[in-house]
Amino acid sequence: MRRRLRVAAYAVCVRDGQLLLARSPGPDGVPEWVLPGGGAEHGEDPYDTVRREVTEETGYRIEVTGLLGVHSHRFARPRRRLRRAVDHHGVRLVYEGRVAGGELTFETGGSTDLAAWHDLDTVPGLTRIPLVDIALRLWRERPAAGRIRQAPTPDN
Template sequence: MSPSFATRPAAYAVIVRDQEILLAYWSENGEEGWTMPGGGLDHGEHPVDGAIREVFEETGYQVVIERPLGVDVFAPSAPIDGQLRQSIRFLYQATVTGGELTAEQNGSTTHAAWIPLAQVPSLNRVPLVDAALRIWREKPQSGKLASQPEDQ
């Protein structure tokens, strides 16, 4: 029997326009870095609705979800607060339809920005950014990325 673990579902949007990607700067518990706009789902919330809500909260933009891209699984090997955890992260391609770029109030992100795609590799970023960009570029039919490339 496998040990029990906590599962946290989350939804994120990949929003690219004019060779720039919309990222949010995450800062929590002494850690920080650029991440995808999105986050944890509320109880009973559909991932599409969660992605739309989270993008608005973190960036001020209203978006429309164009299509699902895939699912990323993050499972730290070390327990957190004595419990194994796993995040199931739904990734969607989205387009901005309205709103203005603003900073999240009282959240885990401090600001959002449009970043040139060519600059992403030089950023302090969480691994989700690389996974999301890879799944956006490759668009695997199954929604699951093959194993990580050797250089990552």
């Protein structure tokens, strides 16, 4: 089984009771909301990753105001036709960010196609990836250890 490590950085940007999210096509083609952010390039500091990714996906420049925590997840992807099975380990750094400039725009030719502000109380009704809830919990609880305990699931 092939092993894969992915380090990524995401931002929780809350303004006037709204959360900034980006929309991405889900694995089954159904769009789902995600935190702005993504994978670090080789040699890139995650702090720089989150700032770059937020700008790419939303048009905003952010000031990183803190590290909320780290979420680690691991799961196996079974072998598919002509592909080996993968033991995937994702390490996701979740930062808090404040919009410092730019204007809301949509990414073209990237991993997302739309960005929007959502009222915090409407987020539970959105089709979203589990990391959105994990990040909001980190933002609300601000655990001293920078992590929350939860039952493992295949896609969180």
